[in-house]
Amino acid sequence: MTPLPSPVGQPLHLIAADEARRLLREVAPVGTEIVPIDRAAGRVLATPVFAPENAPRDRLSAMDGFAVRSADLTAASPEQPVPLRVVGTILAGTTFDGVVGPGEAVAIVTGGVLPEGADAVVMIELTRLPPDAPDAVWVERGPTAGANLVEPGEDFVAGAEVLAGGRRLRPTDVAALAAFGVIVVPVFRRPRIAVFSTGSELCPPDRTPRRGQVRDSNSYVLAAEIESAGGEAFRSPVVEDDLSRLHETVARLLATHDGVILSGGSSIGPKDLTGQVLGALGAPGVLFHGIDIRPGKPTVFARVGPKPVVGMPGYPTSSMVVFEAFVRPMLARLGGEIGVVDFPAPGRVRLGKAYEKPISREDYLRVRLVEREGEPWAEVVPGGSAAISNVLRADGLVQVQAGITRVERGEWVGLHLL
Amino acid sequence: MTPLPSPVGQPLHLIAADEARRLLREVAPVGTEIVPIDRAAGRVLATPVFAPENAPRDRLSAMDGFAVRSADLTAASPEQPVPLRVVGTILAGTTFDGVVGPGEAVAIVTGGVLPEGADAVVMIELTRLPPDAPDAVWVERGPTAGANLVEPGEDFVAGAEVLAGGRRLRPTDVAALAAFGVIVVPVFRRPRIAVFSTGSELCPPDRTPRRGQVRDSNSYVLAAEIESAGGEAFRSPVVEDDLSRLHETVARLLATHDGVILSGGSSIGPKDLTGQVLGALGAPGVLFHGIDIRPGKPTVFARVGPKPVVGMPGYPTSSMVVFEAFVRPMLARLGGEIGVVDFPAPGRVRLGKAYEKPISREDYLRVRLVEREGEPWAEVVPGGSAAISNVLRADGLVQVQAGITRVERGEWVGLHLL
Numbered sequence: 001m002t003p004l005p006s007p008v009g010q011p012l013h014l015i016a017a018d019e020a021r022r023l024l025r026e027v028a029p030v031g032t033e034i035v036p037i038d039r040a041a042g043r044v045l046a047t048p049v050f051a052p053e054n055a056p057r058d059r060l061s062a063m064d065g066f067a068v069r070s071a072d073l074t075a076a077s078p079e080q081p082v083p084l085r086v087v088g089t090i091l092a093g094t095t096f097d098g099v100v101g102p103g104e105a106v107a108i109v110t111g112g113v114l115p116e117g118a119d120a121v122v123m124i125e126l127t128r129l130p131p132d133a134p135d136a137v138w139v140e141r142g143p144t145a146g147a148n149l150v151e152p153g154e155d156f157v158a159g160a161e162v163l164a165g166g167r168r169l170r171p172t173d174v175a176a177l178a179a180f181g182v183i184v185v186p187v188f189r190r191p192r193i194a195v196f197s198t199g200s201e202l203c204p205p206d207r208t209p210r211r212g213q214v215r216d217s218n219s220y221v222l223a224a225e226i227e228s229a230g231g232e233a234f235r236s237p238v239v240e241d242d243l244s245r246l247h248e249t250v251a252r253l254l255a256t257h258d259g260v261i262l263s264g265g266s267s268i269g270p271k272d273l274t275g276q277v278l279g280a281l282g283a284p285g286v287l288f289h290g291i292d293i294r295p296g297k298p299t300v301f302a303r304v305g306p307k308p309v310v311g312m313p314g315y316p317t318s319s320m321v322v323f324e325a326f327v328r329p330m331l332a333r334l335g336g337e338i339g340v341v342d343f344p345a346p347g348r349v350r351l352g353k354a355y356e357k358p359i360s361r362e363d364y365l366r367v368r369l370v371e372r373e374g375e376p377w378a379e380v381v382p383g384g385s386a387a388i389s390n391v392l393r394a395d396g397l398v399q400v401q402a403g404i405t406r407v408e409r410g411e412w413v414g415l416h417l418l
Numbered sequence: 419m420t421p422l423p424s425p426v427g428q429p430l431h432l433i434a435a436d437e438a439r440r441l442l443r444e445v446a447p448v449g450t451e452i453v454p455i456d457r458a459a460g461r462v463l464a465t466p467v468f469a470p471e472n473a474p475r476d477r478l479s480a481m482d483g484f485a486v487r488s489a490d491l492t493a494a495s496p497e498q499p500v501p502l503r504v505v506g507t508i509l510a511g512t513t514f515d516g517v518v519g520p521g522e523a524v525a526i527v528t529g530g531v532l533p534e535g536a537d538a539v540v541m542i543e544l545t546r547l548p549p550d551a552p553d554a555v556w557v558e559r560g561p562t563a564g565a566n567l568v569e570p571g572e573d574f575v576a577g578a579e580v581l582a583g584g585r586r587l588r589p590t591d592v593a594a595l596a597a598f599g600v601i602v603v604p605v606f607r608r609p610r611i612a613v614f615s616t617g618s619e620l621c622p623p624d625r626t627p628r629r630g631q632v633r634d635s636n637s638y639v640l641a642a643e644i645e646s647a648g649g650e651a652f653r654s655p656v657v658e659d660d661l662s663r664l665h666e667t668v669a670r671l672l673a674t675h676d677g678v679i680l681s682g683g684s685s686i687g688p689k690d691l692t693g694q695v696l697g698a699l700g701a702p703g704v705l706f707h708g709i710d711i712r713p714g715k716p717t718v719f720a721r722v723g724p725k726p727v728v729g730m731p732g733y734p735t736s737s738m739v740v741f742e743a744f745v746r747p748m749l750a751r752l753g754g755e756i757g758v759v760d761f762p763a764p765g766r767v768r769l770g771k772a773y774e775k776p777i778s779r780e781d782y783l784r785v786r787l788v789e790r791e792g793e794p795w796a797e798v799v800p801g802g803s804a805a806i807s808n809v810l811r812a813d814g815l816v817q818v819q820a821g822i823t824r825v826e827r828g829e830w831v832g833l834h835l836l
Contacts, residue, residue, distance in 0.1 A: 037623070038653070041642035055806070058629065062804070092659060093619030095630040111619065111804070113630045155805045163810065170836060171642035172738050172809045178623040178635035179806060201511030201529065205455070205596040211476065212513040212531045217596035224459035224589035235456070241510060320590050346787050346794055346813070347765015347833045369764050376764055376832075386480070386529070387573045388473070388597060391590045392581065395764070414794075415765045418588060 012290030012298060017325075017362035017402060020291045021342050024301065024326055027308050029336035030258045031189040037178060041171045042230065043187035044336040049163040052180055054153035059114040063148045066105040066127060066137055067096075067118035073142025081128060081138035090115065105137055114149060121148035166338025168230070188336030194253035195222045196236035198246060198274065199264045199314065204238065217388075218263035218319055222312065225323050226261065229331040247277045250309065254281065259307050259334065261327070264314030274311035278302035281309065292402070293362045295385045296322040308334065315385035321364040324397060324416065343399055345414025352379035354409045355400060362402045366394035367415070378415060394418060430708030430716060435743075435780035435820060438709045439760050442719065442744055445726050447754035448676045449607040455595045458587050460648065461605035462754040467581040470598055472571035477532040481566045484523040484545060484555055485514075485536035491560025499546060499556035508533065523555055532567060539566035584756025586648070606754030612671035613640045614654035616664060616692065617682045617732065622656065635806075636681035636737055640730065643741050644679065647749040665695045668727065672699065677725050677752065679745065682732035692729035696720035699727065710820070711780045713803045714740040726752065733803035739782040742815060742834065761817055763832025770797040773818060773825045780820045784812035785833070796833060812836055 015023075032046040061067065068084060076082040084105040088096040090112035100106055100117030108114070108121060120143040128138045156162055162176045163169070169187075177185060202216040203209050216238050223233035234257060239249050253260050262274060279286045282304040289300040295318040300311035310327055312319050325343045332340045349369065357363045367378035378398055383390030397416045400407055407413060433441075450464040479485065486502065494500040502523040506514040508530040518524055518535035526532070526539060538561040546556040574580055580594045581587070587605075595603060620634040621627050634656050641651035652675060657667050671678050680692060697704045700722040707718040713736040718729035728745055730737050743761045750758045767787065775781045785796035796816055801808030814835045818825055825831060 037638055038641070041646065056632075057627075062802070090630070092617050093630055111632070150802075150804060155801075155807050171639050171646055172734070172836070174642050175635040175639045175734050175806050176810060178638045179633050181623055181626070181633055183624050199510055205599050206601050208599070209475075212508070212511055214474075214529070215597050215599055217593040220455055220596045221589050221593045223456070224592050228459065228589055316590070316593050345765075346835060347763075347767055348794060348830075349765055376766060383573075384480070384568075386568060388593050389573050392594060412766075417764060418590070 014290040014292040014297065015288045016360065017291055017293050020288055020299075020301070020326060021329070023287045024308075024330040025333055027303070027330060027334045028306055029188045030191050030334060032186050032336075033189050034184050035187050036184050037174050037182065040169050040177065040185050040187060041174055042169065043190075044168050044230070045163055045165055046186040046188050046336060048161050048165045049177065049180070049182060049185070051156040051158050051160045051162050054158045055156040055179065056150055056152060056154065059152055060150040061090075061108045061110060061112045061114060061121045061148060062150050063121050063123040064110050065108060065121045065123040065148065066139070067100060067108045067112075067115050068105045068120055068122050068139070068143065069100060069102060069118060070120040070143055070145045070147070072103060073122070073139050076139045076142040078140045081140045082142070083130070083133075083136050083138050086135050086137050088115070105139075107137075119145045123148060164338070166336055168332075168337050191231045191258040191331060191334040192234065193226045193231045193259045193261055193331070194234045194236055194257040195219050195226060195261045195263070196239060196249065196253075197263045197314075198239045198241065200240040202238045202264075218312070218314060218316070221316070221319065222261055222263055222323070225328070226331065229328045230335045230337075231331050241273055243273050243276060246273050247280060250277055251281060254304055254307055254309065257307075260309045261312060262310070263312045263319060275300050278309055278311060291322075291326070292360055293321075293325075293364065294357070295364065296325075299326065316388045316391050317366065317383075317385040320391050320418075321397065324418070325364060325399065343416060345399060345416045347415050348412040349376040349378040349398070349415045350410050351398060351407050351413045352377050352409065355380070355407045356405060357400060359405050360402055363400040365398045365400065366390055367396055367398050368393060369395045369415075376415075378413065432708040432710040432715065433706045434778065435709055435711050438706055438717075438719070438744060439747070441705045442726075442748040443751055445721070445748060445752045446724055447606045448609050448752060450604050450754075451607050452602050453605050454602050455592050455600065458595065458603050458605060459589045459592055460587065461608075462586050462648070463581055463583055464604040464606050464754060466579050466583045467595065467598070467600060467603070469574040469576050469578045469580050472576045473574040473597065474568055474570060474572065477570055478568040479508075479526045479528060479530045479532060479539045479566060480568050481539050481541045482528050483526060483539045483541040483566065484557070485518060485526045485530075485533050486523045486538055486540050486557065486561065487518060487520060487536060488538040488561055488563040488565070490521060491540070491557050494557045494560040496558045499558045500560070501548070501551075501554050501556050504553050504555050506533070523557075537563045541566060582756070584754055586750075586755050609649045609676040609749060609752040610652065611644045611649045611677045611679055611749070612652045612654055612675040613637050613644060613679045613681070614657060614667065614671075615681045615732075616657045616659065618658040620656045620682070636730070636732065636734070639734070639737065640679055640681055640741070643746070644749065647746045648753045648755075649749050659691055661691050661694060664691050665698060668695055669699060672722055672725055672727065675725075678727045679730060680728070681730045681737060693718050696727055696729060709744070710778055711739075711743075711782065712775070713782065714743075717744065734806045734809050735784065735801075735803040738809050738836075739815065742836070743782060743817065761834060763817060763834045765794075765833050766830040767794040767796040767816070767833045768828050769816060769825055769831045770795050770827065772827045773798070774823060775818060777823045778820055781818040783816040783818065784808055785814055785816050786811060787813045787833075794833075796831065
């Protein structure tokens, strides 16, 4: 008969979710490069950007109207409008090079540079154009000095920090770079992460599985997740449950990448090889094996020098939760991002059913969003960790932290959108 | 003296925000292509994907343990464990090809295929291995028939819809494709959108502006926003305020792209040429010029046959709001996405100060998020539409819809994260 291996190995030594986060945060950016601003959105700024000049540079009109001397117009009223002589027009991109004298005005568009002599702009709606005098304007209410102007440096003073180092640039951030004439920027290099699945039961997706086999899907998901987190993913073929093949693969990939993520094989049992392999790669080695969370407990994290190696749980739900809550923030740090909230849940929703859990554990509920009477509710998606269907149906995750044992139905909880 | 053009043109005929959304939704996808699943995340599925087979295909063990015949174990208890003869072992990827007979068991890992004859799995924790009988196991509590199993089709039944057409694929959706052996998928083509800025006051970012000039930043921002919305952006040089040059440019770009977005020149005044140009391109022409929103009112939308042309307001804040609330959902439709919420605000935050507005208008507040006593508050970012600084400082947008005239301090409002 077949020899009987024990399916039970060493129990996991779970660490608290907060401690796992602390250890994962201790990775450092992988380097920098220069990119044109055309390709800067989504990248992480490596150094702060300071304003090289005031913005705006000049005193500008905030309105379509007339640049005037406010002292001329103190008596203006709709019944007794004050006539001014229009001595020029400032259109977009043009300036008026003369001086506005007493009794004079210059037509000006929004954003036009205020001409010398003028100290305010009167908006077009408070003026009338007399029918018989083409170069005159009547002002029905005078502006105070400084009215309807944008002052130099009102948006940014020269020397002020415009964008902080470590910020992941949004599309709108590019406006600040272009407006200041910054056409290339130093950004952190995208971390190059190798990814593969382990397990003798796995076959590639383009093969028909034999009985007992399943197709590898996790390496595809992880590669897409890594890319969505700002990394560059390099997918590698499935590795069977074999200590030396696994060791050789991780060591080889680690030599040519900034980190390695492998899927499956991290729970305790006859197939638990990841922990052994990661422990034998080099210092500091395994930093934790097992997090006190649900789902996602059998997660292993090691560092070899500065390079992270993560063993992800093989179940789709567990893998997704661990990626969003732990690996994504780690990759953000590896990509140079600063001030990343670990697991951002900026908005609140009402939880659709009461939920209980042990006090030490941190749980992640897969939820669907529904609106009821104008309020957002999060309905917990049923289904086990092994299923794919519940991952597809979830709109987001709700984190129930350690220290909490019960959330009541209808309680407001933080939502992390997927 | 300079001839005096009136800075005032025709007032805008504002349409309601809901009506603008309705008109923008009436664009159709631009075509389809086939991509490997490696590159499918972020793309929009062109046809639904159905399960070609049950998932799982076989009856699987949900636990590490022993496959057994439940009828053998009805009398099992910790005091009187029932001994079984272990006749095989099922490791990852292997099967047991015999039949489990009365009094027999097969060791099985989680995910292993249940062998013939067995009708349940007993979890390892409820068994003992007798010291003197290497091919025996003692069971301390018998499972009911069907216990600890995953049934065929439990995740997906053959023929069921796995992913709907029109869904933008998330990284985790790729799991379903790979697991079913789908290695290429039809997706909608990314809309190719030409983008440029108009305005005689604009110079390229790599030039030092003359007095009265400013650098073009909007075309860079819009290009990055278009890419972030799933489109392909093609940036074109600044066009001055000249009717025929503007007309020629839009017509030329429209011939070779799926749509055109231009920035600036859409408010009413001497520089309002966009409306005229878009009206002269072809049927159906201008669908609206002016939306009853703040900021972002001077937005113009035309269609030339199926192709959208959008004239964006030139101010950074206005442009960002109009892109997020109107153009992004339009581009999603153009890219084939179905069921897109127009302006998703799934979570709620408390508004940091009371806000009043006219009943017909829809407003968008730029907000920063702060947490106070465990609750998320949205503080309104000060600063005018012309500033860039307030766009950079905002974490999100809060929409105050038409029909609402006042939001109280502390009221829960929907948040759209930037």
